[in-house]
Amino acid sequence: MNDFRVWFADYANALFRSLPLLWQAAPREMIFLIAVTLLQGILPAISVWITKLVVDTVAVALTSGRELGYAVLIPLVLGWVGALLLESLLYPWILALQGNLNDKLTAHISLLLMRKADNFADLSRFEDSLFYDELQLLQQQVAYKPLGLLENLVELSRSFVTLIVIVGLLVPLAFWIPLVIAIATIPQIVVSSQYGKAIWLTLFENSPQARRMEYYTSLMLTDSYAKEIRLFQLSSFFIERYLQAFQSLHQTMRYLRGKQAFWSSTLAILSTLGNGFAFYWVVRQAFRGNFSPGSVLLFVQSLTYFQNNLERFVANWVELFENILYMQQFFNFLDSPIPMQISIPGEKVPMPIRSGILFEKVDFYYPDNRLALQDISFTIYPGQTVAIVGENGAGKTTLVKLLTRLYDPTQGCILVDGIDLRNLNLQQWRQQIAGVFQDFGHYALTLGENIALGNLAALESPDILRYAIEKADITTLVDHFPTREDTPLGKQFGGTELSGGQWQKLALARAFVRREAQILLLDEPTAALDPRSEYDLYRRFIELAEGKTTILITHRLASVRMADRILVMKAGHLIEDGTHQELLQLGGEYTTLWNMQAQHYGISE
Template sequence: MKLKFFFIKTYNYVRDVSRSLTLLWNAAFCESLFLAVLSILQGIFPAISISISKLVVDEVVLNLTTDVQPKLSIIIILVTSWIGVLMLSLLLNPWTKALQGNLNDKLTAHLSLLLMEKVNSFPDLSCFEDSRFYDELQILQKQLNYQPFNLLNSIVVGGRSCITLLTMLILLLPLGYWIPIILTIAIFPQILVSMQYETQIWSAFFDKGYQSRRMSYITSVLFSDTFAKEIRLFNLGNFFVSQYLTAFQVLHRSIRRLRIRQALWVSGLALLSTIGNGAAFYWIVRKAFRGQISPGSILLFLEALTNLRWSLEEFFGMWLNLHETMLYMQQLFSFLDSEPNMRLSFPGELVKKPLRSGIDFRNVSFFYPDNRLALLNITFTILPGETIAIVGENGAGKTTLIKLLLRMYDPVRGEILVDDINIKELNLDDWRRQVSGVFQDFGRYYLTLSENIALGDPRVAENHEELRIAIRKIGIHPLVERLPEKEHTPLGKQFGGTELSGGEWQKLAIARAIVRRNAQILILDEPTAALDPRSEYETYQHFTELARGKTTILVTHRLASVKLADRILVMKKGHLVEVGTHEELIDRDGEYASLWNMQANQYKA
């Protein structure tokens, strides 16, 4: 059973190494090919140089100990060859470094793109609410800055060392067949022990991924302008520093113990390697005194032994680096091969244009991963072209309804139908193209102002007139005229751009929703939360124009705006408690009337 497990583990390791080499090949074919050739040459050069040195010494000794006249031509050829090998070795070094740098840049970018494409491929939001997903993603992302270089360096340097090692063993073989064997056996236990401990260290590091992510979060809090005011007002700096230290101690306590054990074992096993080298050297010295080998052979042995030892240490170090990097690559491949939780229909049904019967929620229930109730047995219909408002207190389930409608989640029970077709059977990309909207947690993209708007529909980037229409509709044209580069002004302090107020950012989010003209459904989730009263009033003055020809869903807790809706859905603690027009709900004197009266009394006060 253990043997079977060993073979399976070896097979998986070789497969992942092969897959890593394929990544290098795909990232930069030409650089990979040239670097492989240069590494082979650099690995062979030491053996050629030592062989030439042996021949030179033997020629000199022969001349000094006999009456044989030296052949000047042979000496010139040998010395010229030695200088040529040295010159080539020196000339190849800068080109090797240049190729490594270019290949590393391309590999890092290639892996970053693979990670981004993979994360973007998850159609739902469930993974973003899984802490283990964040732990795994942060480790992969954080180590992406240096693991590609480690992979590249380990393969290049390790491959070169391996070639040098083999050529040195071949040179030593004629001096004694057992010498290469004993030197190789002496180093092997160090590799096995170190690999075992590196695996344990990686596992411990990954198991404590929560603490690593917490450390990164704390540093981001202290380094960000978002929290700077509160941290200084409430003097929170020392609190967050102590939280960072606590997480650090938990993370590194177990790893520190493993590293100490690894150092003790490797130090002990290094003695075995020293004994092997000493035995080989004693054997060669005895043969030299007996006249069984030439003086050049002694030089060859000493230089080969030095190079062998150096190559073994370098190969050993690179092997450990490669092993650590392969643990990272295995985790990366596992992440890239993971399947999304949400199953999609391919090719899926296309959405009818325009909608015929509308959208039906039928006994829809949804629970969060920790089993908290979000929605329970929700049933209602949205007719084509209708404007509905969804109201209720915070946590009532309003935004969750929207996420289900966009199929960011699937219901736990019940179904959502679009023109009598289950939303799960629709082509998801086509369905989402039918929707435009503004969310409460809208994005602030540090791009130009025009790019921020054109994210809603990339075609607008080339249509300046439509862009200006959207700018005028949301009432930011005076702001645009004041900006140094008008609509092409970069936004956001992080990249030296212009910073906007919260309300101005929200107006850009509204403009982003406006320019998506082909959408049949418009979702406005607290669209004026960051706006001042005047801007909110002006936005709702344009509401009829924004909603013209679209099925519109307005999610809000500011009830003054819901009179614009054809119907109002009232949510409370995950239940749909009331449905009707504003007047009907006021007359019913239920939950909606209670909320309305509370807000009305606040304004009166």
């Protein structure tokens, strides 16, 4: 019993929290929708009542032998036709209102999802597979679950109004009949709701399988993988993997849906028997002369309306239950705590930074408890160019993520002019950083917008945009296009597709457009560049880094010789720190890496 109370309380809470969303999304449409839904719910009873009056009037006229006058007949006919016409006219308007309201509701919920996700200032939630499964499920179903919620509420309201009005017609004839039919339907509602909950929970628990299905579909249907899939003949492999994920998900869902259908149809027999008994009683009363012909017709039509609307009510209640379970997950997501504690408003960022950035005994573990960094201590001084080198997985990029506060250290701290980074105003701090990461974004926007994403003020300032274009050495590329900075990019919307090196230069321009930033982060900035472009970039490196504290992460050691200091990482530890010449004289890990690349590329000290 306690479990039922908890379940019902959670269900009711989600339902009552969902209703304000409808109002917030489209208050004007909701007012009209409520009005026409109530009117549409009353109209069947009006039609039944007018039909009763017509039949009784005709029966009295035939029995008495009097002629039925137009004064009596025409108002009844006009009333019946008017009710029928109004019901027909309302339907398309309700569809239009629902469509408009659903558009706004979907956008409203999507915005709430995006804004909540934006509140997660770090990356920890996005690298948690359970959280990502939940977020993907919410995102995938946002286009039709809110619509289902809206349609269910409209249908439930309409059916409920019709049921109440029909009960009002039936009670004077036999008060117990609506009660019997309703009681016979309750088990069907309860059982259907329980199985609806089980189906939703199973879908949620199996969301990784659903995500795998979507992933394998994207592999087969997007251009990014088309070459390898055809060259390596991988289509059968991925289709088989899709089928495996589908079977795993479908078998459980099919079993639960079958059980739901079996019990719903079995319990529907109980409801039908209740209707049969009521119909038998009405026929018996009519033969005894207790009911007029109009009353019999009213009873039969009302019983039909009552049964149909009760079935519709049950069906929409079950669907509403499934949609409310989605809304529960949605509200759980909105209510989820923010893992990174943000100081609001936080201390002001030093401008300029004077004593430097100190990593003090920093440890970091990823959410899955993998050790990424251990006992890291060093200082980056203002205006200094620091290169961080090491093999893959050494912890180089993790240092950058900590510096940008995409993560907080598990132990230790990062100090900026003696102030703990966690106490600084986060927005101000990130505004002081310009950077290019390995996995930079390819945005389906114009060329100028792709650059201005680094500093949105550049959208209104051609001078800032042109400065970044020149710094990234893409003037020729931009001027090649007839529409220059207004050239749409990316295949998604029919824009121009750039090469990997051109996209990377665009990402560099996105960093340089943030002219006032004190810190420049370059994480493998030349990974997609050809040798000539890489040479040109590093030849101009001193100019690019002028006036900024620069942190360069790279595998290509030939490019780090101009750095003021080089930090050598290995397996999450800082093992060497010095200039290029100092590290070569040390004869340690850096020397080993340098000699390997020197032999391969034919470079000298």
